[in-house]
Amino acid sequence: MDSSLNATRRARELAEIRDGVVDVLVVGLGATGAGAALDAAARGLSVAAIDAHDLAFGTSRWSSKLIHGGLRYLAGGQVGVARESAVERGVLLRHTAPHLVRAHPYLLPLTPAVRSAQARIVMAGYRLGDGLRATAGTPRPLLPGPSRLTAERALRLAPALRADGLRGALLSWDGRVVDDARLVVAIARTAAAHGARVLTRCRALTLCGDGAQVRDELTGAEFGVRARAVINATGVWAGGLSPTVELRPSRGTHLVLRPGALGGLGAGLHVPIPGERNRFALVLPQADGRIYVGLTDEPVDGPVPDVPEAPESDVAFLLDVLSSVLREPVRRADVAGAFAGLRPLLSAGDTPDAPDGGRTADLSRRHAVITSRDGVVTVVGGKLTTYRRMAEDAVDAACPTAPRSRTARLPLVGARPAPGAEARHPGVSPAHLVARYGWEAGAVQELVRRDPALGETVVAGITRAELVWAVRHEGALDVDDLLDRRTRIGLVPEDRAAALPAAEAALALGRRKGDLATPERVHEVTERDHRDKCDGDLHTGRLT
Ligand SMILES: Cc1cc2nc3c(=O)[nH]c(=O)nc-3n(C[C@H](O)[C@H](O)[C@H](O)COP(=O)(O)OP(=O)(O)OC[C@H]3O[C@@H](n4cnc5c(N)ncnc54)[C@H](O)[C@@H]3O)c2cc1C
16 A cells, blocks of 8 residues: 555545544554554555544654663663563564664763763773663664774864863663654654554544544634544543553753864763763754754653743753753853653653652653543553564553564565565665655655755755645655654754745645655656666766
């Protein structure tokens, strides 16, 4: 089945679910809900999956983008959680999303504030993490082991570090997703390719074990959806639909620094937080040149907002921590934007290994699957890295007689050539597209070949073609979807303002009737053109 999501498909499938019964209704389309929709659809079940807003509207787009091996949990003695993370990291790197998830290096600068004994303990932890990698079956070439670098090499990778007193750095590797929201889109489209009806702008008003009352947020129309099983995957909002679930959200803030703010940064940084043991701020260079700096961990009480705000106190704290290891302090003017997300942590009462009333940083990152008395299955907690396992556990609980999960070896859209079409190898497409679209890069580039104006860069390295592609194939329904989730242009307010006209133009062009080419069809055309070109090159003797 076609993996494309767009307004036409939404309208058709919305009409279908109003009159029918599905095996599984999934509520929430973050990583967990999209994962549950894929897991259930790949088992052969009929699925409807809805989100009140958009794909990746919630916490899933506010992560640090680490696909981590669980080292932090190992340090806290949570061996099971750590191992689960390491296994799922391997699944993403090797099988399901090798086009979106890659190994990334991190430096821990050995400044005078890091004593030698502490450095030895951290290195021992890195080695344990490397052991976990091996037991999880992830080969070394995919995720290199840790090592110690001289000060000279550390400064080559991170020239902005303060050289005075620098004894070198500890180098470690972990997984990293190119963009968390893109991962969710890929999961949701893969679910759609397996027949799931993936419907954004549909809010569940109430849930029960055999369905939900739903509102189409585009028209205001309310209707019932009947289902044999219901999965609540609404993250920090889960308690609003299933009152038996008690959450204790914690806010994590990231800064977005302007490209070049830290010189030519060739690795991420783990920056020790002064006065804390084993807590580090993260510095994460992005493909578009921007640099994210995170991460706070503050308990949040009260109603859960749609989009959390990053308070100025978090911004000041992160700037101070980062500046503590730099030659020149980072200035407030280097901060181009900031974002905050709420971790859907279970309250201490729901986590057997967490001390009652403990700090949210100490609470378990383990997920939970909770079945309410009326049969609604809620899946919550966990992390982006383990979305697949969370989804599998939720579908196992909701549909105990269904066939076993198949998702551990199921490539997401873009990880392999589209079925039924010999795609051209992504290596011949522009590198920035390959990094974000994998095997679909050629199909995105084909839009530019047909209309060269679409090759123009809008902002932050994103082309007009990518915006049109998002409307036709990735379910973007408005400019917010385009700028805040299909691309991350919106993380910097001035970039967002500059890109608005291009987003509006892309929506108009993308919706034009009769031009909704499927990725499979575009791949076929691309492959034919590619063969023609190669034949031409052979005749002119240009192919070596
Ligand atoms: C700051 C921060 C950094 C993090 N960094 C990492 C990291 O680097 N690596 C990692 O592995 N994990 C990380 N995590 C954890 C990870 O991001 C989350 O655990 C994960 O994204 C949660 O996904 P989810 O699908 O469960 O929830 P969400 O992504 O929040 O999805 C819930 C969805 O439900 C929808 N919804 C809500 N109510 C309704 C309703 N009534 N009807 C229909 N839909 C509804 C929302 O619109 C939303 O799209 C981080 C978390 C935070 C906060």
